[in-house]
Amino acid sequence: MNSAVPRYQGAAVSAETARLSHFIDGRFVPAGRSSFENRHPATGEVINLVPEADSAAIDDAVKAAKRALKGPWGKMSEQQRSAILRKVADGIMARFDDFLAAEVLDTGKPRSLASHIDIPRGAANFNVFADQVLTLSTETFRMATPDGAGALNYAIRGPRGVIAVVCPWNLPLLLMTWKVAPALACGNTVVVKPSEETPTTATMLGEIMNEAGVPPGVYNVVHGFGQDSAGEYLTSHPDVDGITFTGETRTGEAIMRAASRGVRPVSLELGGKNASLVFADCDMDKAIEGVTRAVFANCGQVCLGTERVYVERSMFAEFTQRLKQAAEKLKPGDPFDASTTLGPLISQAHRDKVLSYYAKAKAEGAEIVTGGGIPELAAPYSTGSFVEPTIWTGLAEDSAVMREEIFGPCCNIVPFDEEDAVIALANDSPYGLATSIWTQNLTRAHRVAAQVEVGIAWVNSWFLRDLRTPFGGSKQSGIGREGGVHSMEFYTELRNVCVKL
Numbered sequence: 001m002n003s004a005v006p007r008y009q010g011a012a013v014s015a016e017t018a019r020l021s022h023f024i025d026g027r028f029v030p031a032g033r034s035s036f037e038n039r040h041p042a043t044g045e046v047i048n049l050v051p052e053a054d055s056a057a058i059d060d061a062v063k064a065a066k067r068a069l070k071g072p073w074g075k076m077s078e079q080q081r082s083a084i085l086r087k088v089a090d091g092i093m094a095r096f097d098d099f100l101a102a103e104v105l106d107t108g109k110p111r112s113l114a115s116h117i118d119i120p121r122g123a124a125n126f127n128v129f130a131d132q133v134l135t136l137s138t139e140t141f142r143m144a145t146p147d148g149a150g151a152l153n154y155a156i157r158g159p160r161g162v163i164a165v166v167c168p169w170n171l172p173l174l175l176m177t178w179k180v181a182p183a184l185a186c187g188n189t190v191v192v193k194p195s196e197e198t199p200t201t202a203t204m205l206g207e208i209m210n211e212a213g214v215p216p217g218v219y220n221v222v223h224g225f226g227q228d229s230a231g232e233y234l235t236s237h238p239d240v241d242g243i244t245f246t247g248e249t250r251t252g253e254a255i256m257r258a259a260s261r262g263v264r265p266v267s268l269e270l271g272g273k274n275a276s277l278v279f280a281d282c283d284m285d286k287a288i289e290g291v292t293r294a295v296f297a298n299c300g301q302v303c304l305g306t307e308r309v310y311v312e313r314s315m316f317a318e319f320t321q322r323l324k325q326a327a328e329k330l331k332p333g334d335p336f337d338a339s340t341t342l343g344p345l346i347s348q349a350h351r352d353k354v355l356s357y358y359a360k361a362k363a364e365g366a367e368i369v370t371g372g373g374i375p376e377l378a379a380p381y382s383t384g385s386f387v388e389p390t391i392w393t394g395l396a397e398d399s400a401v402m403r404e405e406i407f408g409p410c411c412n413i414v415p416f417d418e419e420d421a422v423i424a425l426a427n428d429s430p431y432g433l434a435t436s437i438w439t440q441n442l443t444r445a446h447r448v449a450a451q452v453e454v455g456i457a458w459v460n461s462w463f464l465r466d467l468r469t470p471f472g473g474s475k476q477s478g479i480g481r482e483g484g485v486h487s488m489e490f491y492t493e494l495r496n497v498c499v500k501l
């Protein structure tokens, strides 16, 4: 056990203040130009100190990753890599409680949520891509040649090389492993830059990688911020061969600019301003349950979440009333308490941003159905970054609150009369990530799903994920798709071999 990895005993928030390390070349390395505090969003208490990588530390990590491509990792068969990835998945499950406590401390999300979604998905990502790599195929073409003998073309796949993995804070382990697992399955090596808000589980995974037999240098973790810090140093490092990023659209633009130097490929999963379309012929109970999750799960900090709810006019009043009741049932507080259903926002800075939209909604003439402020909580949660779940009606389509990604537990509900009109409203957004459609008329469901300009259209569900399916956004919500074979496409380089017979 390396002392650089904190051990979490479950719910002790203030008891443990540890110092995290980078994980470079199979070792925990505390180097950096300075360190910064990582705080528990539910209370504001410091949970660990994190080193900020300077450009020399980033260079060490990238060089280690480059060397590892030529070492035992580069010589392993798909079967060997697949077996190792399964051990990584088993390792996460064996330390489930440690990962769970670390994720809850870093994010403040309810334990019940992280134990159902974040940690199991962290393990599942490794198992899915351990399978996927074993069934990966390529094309073959036989061609005619003037001498009549012909030629045979076949494609082979190889790893792209060193992949930079830049991650956000909303689903830290889940989103990081969603990229690391396929990258490793395809034989790449990675340098991960977790969000400065949630550095712990990526660091802990280093220990699991060592135990599973992942050779040194294959998985590296460096800590720090974005611009003029670890994120920028990493994405502009000339020995990085590809960059995968999930986060805000503006950051995606900066990363594309960095990737353009040296013409490196990027995979970007960016922001959203997603709509739920609720038709009068829906199953109301299911629609309320699904839209409640889509708006408020993870305190609204999910790129796939809904911030615009369009409801057919005949049921608008009842739906609004029932969503209000569901929002008011959410219970903020200690994320380790089983009865807590609403965590805090990730930070005070993010709370300031969300509250600025609450103020804008008021200024833009919204009717506040519920919420709009900060909940009253007893210490120590009174110093956490909680906000009230909030519902508005009456906002104009061109208001800032209806156009911009807020990333908080809030939505505006709008009545509609016609199917075509609501599709046009849903599509009138610079983003194109996800939509959920609520109707029992299957013909309508297929018709609407085919017209919404998004990467993911759910019918009578939300966040129902088959990890083999294409995942990503259109318009300003991203470039490329990950998931199943689509991840394999991004994380491999194809070479055509043409053999003259």
Ligand SMILES: NC(=O)C1=CN([C@@H]2O[C@H](COP(=O)(O)OP(=O)(O)OC[C@H]3O[C@@H](n4cnc5c(N)ncnc54)[C@H](O)[C@@H]3O)[C@@H](O)[C@H]2O)C=CC1
Pocket (backbone or CB within 6 Å): 166, 167, 168, 169, 170, 193, 194, 195, 196, 224, 225, 226, 227, 228, 230, 231, 232, 235, 246, 247, 248, 249, 251, 252, 254, 255, 269, 270, 271, 272, 302, 303, 350, 353, 405, 406, 407
């Ligand atoms: N999945 C999503 O759609 C997410 C959206 N957001 C939105 O983004 C807003 C800002 O949150 P942030 O955590 O600051 O997101 P962000 O997109 O700025 O940061 C995500 C990651 O990118 C890194 N980064 C930032 N600037 C960079 C740069 N120039 N070069 C390389 N790496 C860079 C960060 O250090 C972090 O690891 C939130 O308020 C929210 O609205 C945040 C997280 C996830």
Ligand SMILES: O=C(O)/C=C/C=C(\O)C(=O)O
Pocket (backbone or CB within 6 Å): 168, 170, 171, 175, 178, 246, 247, 269, 301, 302, 303, 304, 465, 471
């Ligand atoms: O892969 C998933 O199931 C979820 C992805 C969610 C995001 O990308 C996000 O919220 O940023």
